[in-house]
Every structure is written in structure tokens, then in C-alpha cells.
Amino acid sequence: MRPVRLPLGLFSLCTSRTTPSLLPPSLAVTSRCRPQARRHAATAAALAPEPEPFEEAPPPPLHPLSEKDELRLKFQRNIGVSAHIDSGKTTLTERILFYTGRVREIHEVRGRDGVGAKMDSMELEREKGITIQSAATFCDWNANLPTEDEQQKFAINIIDTPGHVDFTIEVERALRVLDGAILVLCAVSGVQSQTITVDRQMRRYNVPRISFINKMDRPGANPWRITKQIQDKLRIPAAAVQYPIGAEDEFKGVVDLVKMRAYYSEGANGENIRESDEIPADIRAQCDGKRQELIEALAEADDALGELFLTDSPISNVDIADAIRRSTVTCKFTPVFLGSAIKNTAVQPLLDGVCAYLPNPSESDVVAHDTKLPVSAPPVPLSPAAEAPLVALAFKLEEGKFGQLTYIRVYQGTLKKGGYIYHARTGKKVKVPRLVRMHSNDMEDIPEIGPGEICAIFGVECSSGDTFTDGSTSYSMTSMFVPEPVISLALKPKGQETPNFSRALNRFQKEDPTFRVHIDHESKETIISGMGELHLEVYVERMKREYNVECTTGKPQVAFRETITQRAPFSYTHKKQTGGAGQYGRVIGYIEDMEKDDDGKDVEFENRVMGGNVPSSYIPAVEKGFLEALQKGSLSGNQVTGCRFVLEDGAYHAVDSSELAFRMAAIGAFREAYMKARPVILEPIMTVEVVAPVEFQSNVIGGLNQRRGTILSNEVREEEFTCMAEVALNDMFGYSGQLRGATQGKGEFSMEYKTHLPVLPNVQKDMEEAYKKSIGQKK
Numbered sequence: 001m002r003p004v005r006l007p008l009g010l011f012s013l014c015t016s017r018t019t020p021s022l023l024p025p026s027l028a029v030t031s032r033c034r035p036q037a038r039r040h041a042a043t044a045a046a047l048a049p050e051p052e053p054f055e056e057a058p059p060p061p062l063h064p065l066s067e068k069d070e071l072r073l074k075f076q077r078n079i080g081v082s083a084h085i086d087s088g089k090t091t092l093t094e095r096i097l098f099y100t101g102r103v104r105e106i107h108e109v110r111g112r113d114g115v116g117a118k119m120d121s122m123e124l125e126r127e128k129g130i131t132i133q134s135a136a137t138f139c140d141w142n143a144n145l146p147t148e149d150e151q152q153k154f155a156i157n158i159i160d161t162p163g164h165v166d167f168t169i170e171v172e173r174a175l176r177v178l179d180g181a182i183l184v185l186c187a188v189s190g191v192q193s194q195t196i197t198v199d200r201q202m203r204r205y206n207v208p209r210i211s212f213i214n215k216m217d218r219p220g221a222n223p224w225r226i227t228k229q230i231q232d233k234l235r236i237p238a239a240a241v242q243y244p245i246g247a248e249d250e251f252k253g254v255v256d257l258v259k260m261r262a263y264y265s266e267g268a269n270g271e272n273i274r275e276s277d278e279i280p281a282d283i284r285a286q287c288d289g290k291r292q293e294l295i296e297a298l299a300e301a302d303d304a305l306g307e308l309f310l311t312d313s314p315i316s317n318v319d320i321a322d323a324i325r326r327s328t329v330t331c332k333f334t335p336v337f338l339g340s341a342i343k344n345t346a347v348q349p350l351l352d353g354v355c356a357y358l359p360n361p362s363e364s365d366v367v368a369h370d371t372k373l374p375v376s377a378p379p380v381p382l383s384p385a386a387e388a389p390l391v392a393l394a395f396k397l398e399e400g401k402f403g404q405l406t407y408i409r410v411y412q413g414t415l416k417k418g419g420y421i422y423h424a425r426t427g428k429k430v431k432v433p434r435l436v437r438m439h440s441n442d443m444e445d446i447p448e449i450g451p452g453e454i455c456a457i458f459g460v461e462c463s464s465g466d467t468f469t470d471g472s473t474s475y476s477m478t479s480m481f482v483p484e485p486v487i488s489l490a491l492k493p494k495g496q497e498t499p500n501f502s503r504a505l506n507r508f509q510k511e512d513p514t515f516r517v518h519i520d521h522e523s524k525e526t527i528i529s530g531m532g533e534l535h536l537e538v539y540v541e542r543m544k545r546e547y548n549v550e551c552t553t554g555k556p557q558v559a560f561r562e563t564i565t566q567r568a569p570f571s572y573t574h575k576k577q578t579g580g581a582g583q584y585g586r587v588i589g590y591i592e593d594m595e596k597d598d599d600g601k602d603v604e605f606e607n608r609v610m611g612g613n614v615p616s617s618y619i620p621a622v623e624k625g626f627l628e629a630l631q632k633g634s635l636s637g638n639q640v641t642g643c644r645f646v647l648e649d650g651a652y653h654a655v656d657s658s659e660l661a662f663r664m665a666a667i668g669a670f671r672e673a674y675m676k677a678r679p680v681i682l683e684p685i686m687t688v689e690v691v692a693p694v695e696f697q698s699n700v701i702g703g704l705n706q707r708r709g710t711i712l713s714n715e716v717r718e719e720e721f722t723c724m725a726e727v728a729l730n731d732m733f734g735y736s737g738q739l740r741g742a743t744q745g746k747g748e749f750s751m752e753y754k755t756h757l758p759v760l761p762n763v764q765k766d767m768e769e770a771y772k773k774s775i776g777q778k779k
């Protein structure tokens with residue numbers, strides 16, 4: 001396994017870094033009340049704004065599915081491949097494409113032929129050997145189902161997503177529109193920090209998953225330990241549905257524990273699957289035992305099988321397969337598959353598993369909101385019927401040679417080339433000039449695409465997360481969860497600034513909601529923010545390669561924050577009445593500390609003014625002033641979070657009051673109350689995971705302790721150990737070099753934002769002084 005490449009190129013230069021606070025997650029698809037996909041509904045309900053009572057007619061009935069719809073959907077799968085970095089997602093997807101006939105040759109990630117995997121189409125991805133953008137592709141598969149004798153042909157859309165935490169938005173986007181996923185785990189490292197993140201994302205969108213324990217060829221591979229980790233660390237009931245034939249170098253196939261048949265991968269590229277009724281004698285007893293474990297796990301997760309189990313009734317293969325499907329689709333269980341992508345072993349049985357156990361689009365309950373109705377109105381269930389009015393969601397944008405390429409998932413109705421669609425947010429009518437199916441960076445023109453499918457359209461202006469309809473409904477689907485950027489740095493073009501500089505920044509922002517750009521009003525510098533150094537490094541590099549703009553960058557800055565710890569009143573008058581047009585605004589109320597609510601929101605403005613002392617037309621200006629004041633806390637100039645502003649009273653002047661005056665009054669009031677509300681500076685705390693050979697354990701733990709880390713767990717296996725710790729981001733500078741030295745280059749680490757906590761009092765004092773000095777100097 002190659003070391004986790006934490007992007008410390010920039011990191012080692014700097015002394016600080018940034019962090020996220022999660023934005024209000026606004027996703028929400030739910031659906032037709034099928035047992036499984038209530039998924040999106042629950043999320044939508046949880047994320048919806050405060051409900052107003054709604055007593056109107058229930059939503060319209062579902063558009064019925066025709067026989068043709070049912071047949072088509074039954075054999076359709078939209079799946080994602082997600083995992084911790086370097087688990088082998090891209091290698092696995094490459095095999096899937098090869099076995100399904102989508103590519104004629106296999107090319108490895110960082111392979112010696114220098115071609116790179118099909119799904120890593122970006123030059124940078126191939127160079128770095130990591131996935132940066134998710135890539136979509138589709139394939140057909142003749143599946144060998146456990147419940148059928150004949151092979152069945154399935155159409156599968158696949159999205160390969162990046163594993164690195166910096167590109168997490170790509171995973172969010174993919175999961176938002178997928179019906180199921182393959183969670184890939186390494187047979188040695190098992191559940192790693194990013195596996196937990198991906199798992200959380202899958203839960204957020206209620207995505208059923210099958211687990212694939214890859215790298216079964218590695219020394220020390222232990223699928224049973226990993227299965228236990230899935231149960232314990234991811235807290236989802238799991239059981240193996242396969243048993244390995246041979247281990248490590250000798251790993252050559254799997255026994256299907258449902259059908260109790262052996263599958264051997266043969267041929268130069270594992271393209272021939274030899275199926276045999278005969279289970280090797282030396283593992284027969286183990287297979288029987290593991291099949292029994294599978295049945296017991298299913299008896300817990302699935303009522304129907306539980307009933308058979310408890311009443312000692314005979315349990316057939318079909319009973320088991322049906323129970324796996326039902327419990328997987330309802331997210332109550334994950335079947336565990338085994339294989340080695342790199343050694344071309346047991347990938348085809350995994351594909352059979354995708355078809356057998358993951359849901360089809362009609363089993364994913366999906367809803368939209370009717371924008372004509374109040375927000376509290378019940379959501380409208382969508383039906384994947386080809387004849388229903390069109391509802392489609394743009395989930396990813398990409399600027400290509402032929403203009404903007406928009407990835408779309410059609411949820412209801414049919415999208416046709418040359419047809420007109422309506423942008424739900426702006427109401428704009430647009431023609432679909434070209435419709436394509438994506439195969440990584442290649443495309444295939446198609447005349448139309450039905451519900452439950454994923455495609456891309458050209459030349460349509462929109463943003464990520466926008467809904468399109470055929471104009472006959474006012475349905476809109478809520479968008480996806482966008483995490484807040486965690487790190488920022490100043491960017492300056494080398495030499496004269498050309499229009500390409502802003503062109504590139506605009507394009508990147510449109511493509512990626514976690515990449516933000518702003519101008520610092522004091523320094524006049526362009527500041528870019530993102531999810532980590534690698535994220536920003538990739539954009540700086542893309543500016544150079546794609547726009548010919550070379551840039552110099554400043555030091556990456558940790559996103560310190562400020563917050564208040566107690567309530568403080570304000571009574572503030574903004575007054576300028578010396579000649580000319582005057583300014584008058586008075587605001588009375590208080591600010592108080594606030595916890596993040598369920599939507600991740602931790603800043604709020606509340607208007608409690610009665611009797612018009614502050615005319616309602618000025619209230620938005622007060623709110624604006626409050627939000628503006630939050631941008632720079634008085635202690636260190638960092639953003640203020642966790643604060644509610646309650647406006648209770650005030651006063652206005654018939655002539656001199658204006659929006660500007662009330663905005664200024666709110667800023668003044670906030671600053672006045674702020675220092676009384678015991679403000680503190682917060683710093684980002686990271687969860688750090690280190691994997692290294694056992695002999696370096698004490699060096700690693702010593703190093704983390706030196707950085708004031710709190711060790712959370714330390715799991716020792718035969719040859720290596722995994723240590724999890726919490727460390728302040730500010731104390732992680734230069735860690736990559738230190739770890740290299742402490743482990744003779746054999747250790748790897750990854751880290752992920754956990755929370756913000758107050759800095760130590762002496763650090764706060766130093767930061768306050770430095771800030772005072774810096775603004776003093778500027779004045």
C-alpha cells in the first residue's frame with residue numbers, strides 16, 4: 001500500500017490552516033413509500049425549515065409505472081464506488097469496465113504503461129495516481145443471480161469517487177443521485193478514517209451498500225477481522241456472503257455462501273469465471289459455518305427470515321438471497337464480498353451481487369417540493385415513469401472543450417435531445433442541444449434518456465443542484481449537503497493579471513461549491529478557500545495547465561473562528577446629523593451563544609420588534625449589518641460563529657433613517673455587545689489516523705503526544721498498527737516529515753476535520769496582541 005499522500009507540499013511551509021463548519025445541509029430526495037427509500041424523506045423532514053401548519057389537499061397520486069417501465073427499471077442500477085483513499089476503487093472500476101466490455105484493455109493506476117486508469121481521465125489524476133473528480137460511466141452486465149437459472153442483462157451507471165477527504169464534495173454529489181454503492185475496504189487496513197466519513201455520507205443519503213473487501217492478495221489479509229470492524233465501527237450488521245479460496249498469493253476465487261458454489265477467476269486477466277458445484281474439501285466445514293453466520297445475521301435484520309429461523313423451518317437459497325436483498329435495500333444490513341481487483345480475482349461475482357442485492361431506481365423513494373405550495377406542504381413523491389412530467393436534477397458541472405457539460409439524473413419523465421426543459425429556479429426555458437452518456441471523458445450521443453438514468457447535457461446554463469422540469473409542474477428538488485471550506489490562501493498571478501485569472505476562478509467556483517474565492521477588503525488580496533491543501537494545490541495547478549496562468553500563493557491559513565460564551569445586551573444608536581443628509585438608526589436587543597442546529601446552522605437573526613419602532617422595511621438592513629459584523633471578530637479578525645442576534649426594539653427618524661443607517665447601527669451594536677459576551681478564539685481539531693509497522697509504535701505515539709494530541713485508539717495487528725488521535729490542526733505542521741523520519745518512511749497518515757475548540761488562553765492572548773498590532777499598523 002502506498003503512503004497516504006497528505007498534501008504537505010504547501011503544508012510544511014506554513015504555520016496555520018483552516019477548518020469547516022458545516023453549512024445547512026440542504027439535500028432531500030424522498031419517494032414513493034416503498035419500504036426502502038423512505039430514506040430521502042426522513043432527511044428532507046429533518047432538514048426542512050420550521051414547519052408552518054399546512055392543511056391543504058394531500059399530494060397528487062403517483063404516476064403509474066407501465067409494464068415497460070417496470071421491466072426497464074428492474075434491470076437498471078445506479079451505483080457509486082466509495083472508500084478510504086487507496087483502497088482500490090479505481091482499480092476495481094477499471095476491472096468492472098473490462099469485464100463488462102467497456103474497455104478493451106486494463107490500464108493500472110500509475111501502471112508501467114503510463115496510460116493510467118480509464119476513470120482517472122484528468123492529466124493530474126494520472127500523474128498523482130489519485131482520483132480528483134468523480135467520473136461517470138455505464139456498462140451492461142449479464143448477471144448470474146442467485147435466484148435465477150438464466151443470466152439476466154443489467155444496465156449499470158457507475159460513479160467512481162475520490163477517496164481523499166479534500167474532494168469530499170465529489171462523494172456528496174455522487175451519493176446524492178445514486179441508488180446504491182459499493183463500499184471498498186482494504187483486506188489488511190479495514191475500516192479507516194475516510195471509510196467512516198464515506199459511511200456517514202452514505203447514511204446521510206440513505207444509500208444501501210454492499211461491502212467489498214479488496215486486496216485479498218495482500219499478506220495479512222483477514223476478511224473476518226474487517227467484517228467485524230464493519231459491524232463494530234460502522235455499526236451496521238454485516239456478514240460475508242463469500243468465502244475465500246486460497247489466501248494471499250494463492251487467492252484464486254470465492255465460494256458463494258448463498259448458492260454454495262465455487263467461483264474461480266481464470267485466464268490472463270481473470271476474464272473466465274469457472275463455476276463449480278464442488279467446494280474444496282479443506283474449506284467445506286468453514287463455508288458451512290460462515291453460511292450459518294450469514295443466516296443468523298439475516299435473521300436479526302430481516303423479519304421474514306427471522307421467522308423461518310426461529311421456527312426452525314427449512315431455509316432455501318432463495319430465502320437467503322431475498323433476505324439479503326430486502327435488508328440491504330432497507331439499509332439494515334451489508335453483504336460482504338471478497339476479492340482482489342489488482343489480481344483480477346472475484347470481481348464478476350461482485351457485479352452479480354450489485355445486480356442481485358442493490359436497489360433499482362423504482363425502489364429509491366424520491367420526492368420533490370412543489371414551489372407553488374408553502375414549505376410545510378408535504379413533499380410530492382416522484383415516479384420513475386417514462387410518461388410522467390419530467391423532473392431531473394443537475395448534480396455536477398464540468399467545463400469541457402464543447403462548453404458546459406451538465407450531469408443530470410432523470411427522476412421522472414423522459415429527457416429528449418432537441419426538447420425544451422425549464423430551469424425550476426429561474427423559470428428559463430432552454431433547449432437540450434445535445435444529450436450524451438458519459439464514459440469517463442468519452443461520450444456517446446443518445447436521442448433520449450428515461451427516468452432512473454444518468455446522462456449529461458451540453459450548453460445549458462445552471463448551477464450544481466438545480467432542478468429541470470418540462471414546465472408542466474413547479475417541482476423542485478432540494479440540493480446537496482455542501483461542507484464549509486477549511487483552509488484558505490492568498491493567490492496572485494505572476495506578472496500582469498490577465499482575464500484568464502478570473503475566468504479560471506469563476507469556472508472552478510461554478511464546478512465546485514466547496515471552492516470559494518473572495519477579495520480581502522483590507523489587503524485587497526484574492527483569497528481562495530477549500531477543503532484542504534491538496535484541493536487548493538490542484539486548482540493552482542489547473543490554472544497553470546488549463547489557463548496558462550502561473551500564480552504565487554501565500555501561506556495556507558488555519559480557519560480560526562471566534563465565538564461568544566454568554567449573552568450580552570446592546571442598545572446602540574448610529575447617528576450622523578451634521579449637515580447634508582443625516583443618518584439615524586437605533587437598535588436594542590441582545591446577542592447570545594448558539595449551538596449548531598440540526599441543519600448545521602449556528603448563526604441566527606431574530607426579529608422581535610413589536611409596534612414599528614424599527615419599521616419592517618429596515619429589518620433586513622439590520623440583519624445584513626449583523627451578518628457583516630460576523631465576518632471579522634474583534635479578537636483576531638476571524639469569522640464569528642455560534643451567535644444569535646435578537647432585535648427587540650429600537651427607534652427611527654422620519655427623514656434621517658435609511659437602510660445604511662440601520663446596517664451601521666447593527667454593526668455598532670454587535671461590536672458593543674461582543675466584548676461583553678466573553679468571546680473566545682476557536683481552532684480546528686483534526687482526527688488523525690496513522691498506520692505504520694509495529695516496531696515504530698512508540699515513536700509515532702511519542703510524536704503525537706509532543707503535538708499535544710489525544711490518543712483515541714491504538715489497534716495493533718500482526719505487523720502494523722493503526723493509531724487514531726485528535727490533534728489541533730495548528731500543531732500538525734511538518735508532521736509528514738516527522739512521521740517519515742520516525743518510521744523510516746514506512747508510516748502513512750490521513751487527517752480529517754472534527755470540530756472547533758477554544759485555543760489555550762496564552763495562545764488567545766498572543767493572537768489578540770498580534771491582531772491588534774496588525775490593524776494598528778494598517779491604520
Ligand SMILES: Nc1nc2c(ncn2[C@@H]2O[C@H](COP(=O)(O)OP(=O)(O)OP(=O)(O)O)[C@@H](O)[C@H]2O)c(=O)[nH]1
Binds near residue numbers: 086088162215217340
Ligand atoms: N495488493 C493489492 N493492491 C491493490 C489492489 N487494488 C488496488 N491496489 C493498489 O492500491 C493502490 C491504490 O489503488 P487505486 O485504485 O488508485 O485506489 P483508489 O481507491 O481509487 O484511490 P483514490 O481514488 O486516490 O482514493 C494502487 O497502487 C493499486 O495498484 C488489490 O486488490 N491488491
